[in-house]
Amino acid sequence: MYGRKVKLRFLFVVIIFITLILTVFLVLKSLEQNVVYFQSPSEIKSSVELNKSKIRVGGMVKKNSISINVKEISFIITDFKNEINVIYRGAVPNLFEEEKGVVAEGFLKDRNFLSATKILAKHDENYMPPEVKAALEEN
Amino acid sequence: MFYSSIGHYSLILGLCISLILIYFSVKNFKNSTILNTKILSFTFLQFFLVVISFICLIISFVLSDFSNETVFNNSHTTKPLFYKIAGTWGNHEGSLLLWLLVLTLFIFIFFLKTKNQPLKYKLLTLIFQQIIIIGFFLFLIETSNPFNYIYPMPEEGMGLNPILQDPALAIHPPILYLGYVGSSIIFSSALAATYLNIVSNVWASHIKKWIVVSWVFLTLGILLGSIWAYYELGWGGFWFWDPVENVSLMPWLALTTLLHCILVLEKKQVLTSWVIILSISTFTLSMCGTFLVRSGILNSVHTFANDPERGLFILVFLFSLICVSLFIFFFFHKSSQNNLNSFFWLSKETSIIINNWFMMYFLSVVLIGTIYPIFLDVLSSQKISVGPPFYHKLIIPFLIPFLIAMAIGPKLKWIKSNIVDKVYLILLLVISIVLSFLIVKKFDFNLLLNTILVSSALYLFFITLREFFIKKYSNISQNIAHFGFSLLILSILFNNLFSSEIITNLKVGETFTSSKTKIVFKSINQKKEKNYKSIIANFSIENLDGIIDNLSPELRIYNQPNIVTSEADIKTTLLSDKFIVINIVQNQDYFNVRYQVKPFMLWIWLSVILISFGGLISFFKKEYEK
Numbered sequence: 211m212y213g214r215k216v217k218l219r220f221l222f223v224v225i226i227f228i229t230l231i232l233t234v235f236l237v238l239k240s241l242e243q244n245v246v247y248f249q250s251p252s253e254i255k256s257s258v259e260l261n262k263s264k265i266r267v268g269g270m271v272k273k274n275s276i277s278i279n280v281k282e283i284s285f286i287i288t289d290f291k292n293e294i295n296v297i298y299r300g301a302v303p304n305l306f307e308e309e310k311g312v313v314a315e316g317f318l319k320d321r322n323f324l325s326a327t328k329i330l331a332k333h334d335e336n337y338m339p340p341e342v343k344a345a346l347e348e349n
Numbered sequence: 350m351f352y353s354s355i356g357h358y359s360l361i362l363g364l365c366i367s368l369i370l371i372y373f374s375v376k377n378f379k380n381s382t383i384l385n386t387k388i389l390s391f392t393f394l395q396f397f398l399v400v401i402s403f404i405c406l407i408i409s410f411v412l413s414d415f416s417n418e419t420v421f422n423n424s425h426t427t428k429p430l431f432y433k434i435a436g437t438w439g440n441h442e443g444s445l446l447l448w449l450l451v452l453t454l455f456i457f458i459f460f461l462k463t464k465n466q467p468l469k470y471k472l473l474t475l476i477f478q479q480i481i482i483i484g485f486f487l488f489l490i491e492t493s494n495p496f497n498y499i500y501p502m503p504e505e506g507m508g509l510n511p512i513l514q515d516p517a518l519a520i521h522p523p524i525l526y527l528g529y530v531g532s533s534i535i536f537s538s539a540l541a542a543t544y545l546n547i548v549s550n551v552w553a554s555h556i557k558k559w560i561v562v563s564w565v566f567l568t569l570g571i572l573l574g575s576i577w578a579y580y581e582l583g584w585g586g587f588w589f590w591d592p593v594e595n596v597s598l599m600p601w602l603a604l605t606t607l608l609h610c611i612l613v614l615e616k617k618q619v620l621t622s623w624v625i626i627l628s629i630s631t632f633t634l635s636m637c638g639t640f641l642v643r644s645g646i647l648n649s650v651h652t653f654a655n656d657p658e659r660g661l662f663i664l665v666f667l668f669s670l671i672c673v674s675l676f677i678f679f680f681f682h683k684s685s686q687n688n689l690n691s692f693f694w695l696s697k698e699t700s701i702i703i704n705n706w707f708m709m710y711f712l713s714v715v716l717i718g719t720i721y722p723i724f725l726d727v728l729s730s731q732k733i734s735v736g737p738p739f740y741h742k743l744i745i746p747f748l749i750p751f752l753i754a755m756a757i758g759p760k761l762k763w764i765k766s767n768i769v770d771k772v773y774l775i776l777l778l779v780i781s782i783v784l785s786f787l788i789v790k791k792f793d794f795n796l797l798l799n800t801i802l803v804s805s806a807l808y809l810f811f812i813t814l815r816e817f818f819i820k821k822y823s824n825i826s827q828n829i830a831h832f833g834f835s836l837l838i839l840s841i842l843f844n845n846l847f848s849s850e851i852i853t854n855l856k857v858g859e860t861f862t863s864s865k866t867k868i869v870f871k872s873i874n875q876k877k878e879k880n881y882k883s884i885i886a887n888f889s890i891e892n893l894d895g896i897i898d899n900l901s902p903e904l905r906i907y908n909q910p911n912i913v914t915s916e917a918d919i920k921t922t923l924l925s926d927k928f929i930v931i932n933i934v935q936n937q938d939y940f941n942v943r944y945q946v947k948p949f950m951l952w953i954w955l956s957v958i959l960i961s962f963g964g965l966i967s968f969f970k971k972e973y974e975k
Contacts, residue, residue: 237713237743240739240743241717241718241739244738245722247731247733248732276934276935276937278934278941279854279939280854280859280939281854282854283934300943301583301585301932301943302932304583304912304913304932305912306935307935
């Protein structure tokens with residue numbers, strides 16, 4: 211019915227279309243699995259189900275809460291309403307200080323305890339991660 | 350005070366000249382066949398005025414004239430002279446002035462160097478370019494004037510962020526801007542050529558030079574930023590898939606694709622629409638990056654001040670540019686149907702197109718990963734971040750066919766002709782697979798994927814290496830660039846596979862011992878410099894094989910602004926980098942120590958230089974080999 215050329219072109223369009231759909235599907239699927247959600251200590255406390263995947267927690271480092279030994283650093287992140295204990299093995303950024311904003315990335319052990327794999331760097335003394343700012347403003 | 354006024358008025362004059370230039374160009378475009386000589390002199394005058402304004406800003410910085418708001422916010426009397434000068438473009442206002450400077454310089458060079466092109470095309474390019482220049486002039490004068498006064502004049506400035514006080518970062522912005530702004534010429538020229546319907550091989554070989562120049566500078570600019578992040582931020586790596594890095598990678602991917610397409614267009618007169626789309630998107634992506642970074646939507650060291658007005662301005666400007674370019678593309682572009690029949694499917698050109706699609710795929714992955722969190726935040730106020738696993742998972746599998754196509758593609762011509770070469774092609778593939786299997790086998794994780802990855806990179810490596818010895822087919826610039834790329838991928842792979850890291854907290858005098866390494870924290874001493882105090886820690890590190898390295902990382906406590914930075918100490922050898930960085934934790938005796946052994950770091954930098962060197966050679970080559 212149709213010429214060979216038309217058939218070929220039709221096939222070509224179909225192939226491109228399928229590839230496109232497949233690509234978008236794959237990208238979104240993998241995005242779903244690999245994003246890291248941000249939560250404040252209060253949100254963790256009030257959450258119904260404990261988040262099993264990697265999360266980020268932001269807030270202030272509580273005063274006099276940092277303690278350190280050869281292996282690890284522990285401290286408390288607070289949003290002035292709720293607190294969470296953090297244990298961390300790894301390198302700390304330059305401006306990690308008490309009563310300064312911080313973002314810790316890691317896995318929750320329970321509602322009061324985060325085992326961090328990364329602490330995020332800040333770039334200057336005035337800089338407050340926007341997530342932390344938002345979390346603090348909510349309270 | 351005095352210099353600020355001169356600078357300010359030169360800017361306003363420069364803006365007026367833009368309007369005059371547009372007037373003359375439109376007049377000339379309609380009537381005459383000879384170039385109005387006034388246009389050239391006015392283009393030069395405009396460049397000259399921006400230079401004056403830029404020099405005024407530099408002088409204000411050098412003299413520490415704190416009546417100028419930009420100087421006050423970003424400088425300090427105790428800052429070394431080098432960083433007073435480099436600080437001129439280490440802030441929002443100054444860097445925009447630099448951007449404008451490059452814009453006016455490039456359009457002037459464009460006019461001087463463009464010969465054998467229709468006059469109308471030159472004029473139209475000038476008009477488009479002047480529209481962009483006017484946009485930047487207005488943006489600069491209205492929202493980010495570098496010459497604002499403060500009264501009364503403050504005694505002392507706020508100082509420059511110490512992590513920006515670094516030689517690599519002093520030249521990173523100018524180099525990167527040469528790349529970004531070069532893409533604006535490509536943009537204007539592509540629009541002009543579309544409007545006049547002269548998108549052809551003659552146009553392609555003319556604009557190719559500009560594409561190559563922008564590409565070389567963009568590559569080097571990204572390299573400098575990456576080197577800086579490696580030794581200054583102490584994150585222990587060279588690429589973090591940070592949004593700010595991604596926005597520079599996106600125009601690079603588009604530009605690289607364009608660079609390959611333009612070669613096809615030059616020879617075969619096909620892919621015209623594709624070339625135009627890529628020219629438009631390269632510049633749009635550069636502007637998008639500027640918008641995301643400067644508006645404070647993405648937080649980074651590049652966010653100098655959060656001012657919604659600025660973000661809005663760039664957004665509106667960007668939006669109108671996209672609209673104009675799409676309008677021109679859809680209404681004036683006539684795609685040519687000729688020559689399509691001469692397109693043999695198993696050819697060099699096909700492989701370029703295949704790799705183009707891969708590049709576009711990589712580009713969309715980076716784009717989605719970068720902007721998805723922003724959209725989600727706006728739509729549902731849910732805050733997320735997209736980390737390296739996302740990019741690795743989506744990019745690495747497709748890197749394999751990409752590398753193989755890159756290896757075989759340029760050789761497709763002689764697949765048809767020569768039987769000996771076919772044998773070589775297969776032989777090299779077998780060698781690569783066996784070799785990489787032997788290398789990866791020692792490290793048993795993820796054996797299959799890593800073997801395939803390493804072998805495809807090795808394959809490209811061998812093929813391009815062999816090409817250097819058979820001169821007959823060689824296109825030297827392409828081969829150098831591709832060789833560099835294979836070296837880059839290999840170095841990155843080995844770097845990832847064989848890196849090791851120790852993170853521990855130590856007091857002075859303590860020793861950390863693991864099965865392979867012994868780290869002794871010997872002592873600390875202090876030093877006082879003009880604008881910072883430094884604490885220097887002395888470590889000696891003993892490896893399994895008894896080699897002892899002495900490394901002395903440093904902590905700098907700057908006085909203005911009051912910031913602590915870590916200066917890593919890196920011992921670089923041909924095979925690997927030994928990297929150590931320390932940090933203090935408030936009120937504690939412990940120092941946080943991070944020690945890394947990173948193989949082939951040097952080769953990552955060298956291979957990127959090699960890649961851009963390939964581009965440079967093709968720029969200086971007169972005739973492209975057929």
